[in-house]
Amino acid sequence: MRKILFENLVKGPVTEQAPAMEEASLAELATALERAARRKLGRSLSIREVDAGSCNGCELEIHALNNPFYDLERFGLRFVASPRHADVLLVTGPVTKNMQIALERTYRATPDPKWVVAVGDCALDGGLFAGGYACVGGVSAAIPVDLHIRGCPPSPVQLLKGLLALLDKAR
Ligand code: SF4
Numbered sequence: 001m002r003k004i005l006f007e008n009l010v011k012g013p014v015t016e017q018a019p020a021m022e023e024a025s026l027a028e029l030a031t032a033l034e035r036a037a038r039r040k041l042g043r044s045l046s047i048r049e050v051d052a053g054s055c056n057g058c059e060l061e062i063h064a065l066n067n068p069f070y071d072l073e074r075f076g077l078r079f080v081a082s083p084r085h086a087d088v089l090l091v092t093g094p095v096t097k098n099m100q101i102a103l104e105r106t107y108r109a110t111p112d113p114k115w116v117v118a119v120g121d122c123a124l125d126g127g128l129f130a131g132g133y134a135c136v137g138g139v140s141a142a143i144p145v146d147l148h149i150r151g152c153p154p155s156p157v158q159l160l161k162g163l164l165a166l167l168d169k170a171r
Helices: 002-010 023-041 057-064 097-109 121-125 156-170
Strands: 046-051 088-092 115-119 135-137 147-149
Touching: 023 156, 046 057, 046 097, 057 088, 057 156, 088 097, 088 121, 088 156, 097 135, 115 121, 115 156, 147 156
Parallel strands: 046 088, 088 115, 115 147
Antiparallel strands: none
């Protein structure tokens, strides 16, 4: 035990470095998104994430937006727990048969004006899971989609750029 403790003290951390990211460009992107949301809605943007059947790879990137590295909330953008408080539904994965009705109900529960953003290649047309017995198809097979962000999975910066493009388009 002493040996392990000693080794841990003399060795450096074994965790990987955080990805290189220009703090200034991230801040610029998020600030532009926050401004666009205020112009359009008069307040900051609220996002409800819905996993309609993904492998969770897309969720990991979406969750990263809230981690200490990206820390989206410092720009006023936030994830909410209920679709009734959301402006944007961020939907991942192919739509599975088990999630289709839940997704349709979530869409109906979201107040207007609302936007649906399909995240990841699977959300476009089912991706890897297309044709599977449990797969209905892409998100547009269940609800109307305003924007699609490609990638398997898309990075947090791609997600921010997609949200900004959505608000620009809505303007
Ligand atoms: S797009 Fe890729 S990461 Fe996202 S749910 Fe599909 S397979 Fe997983």
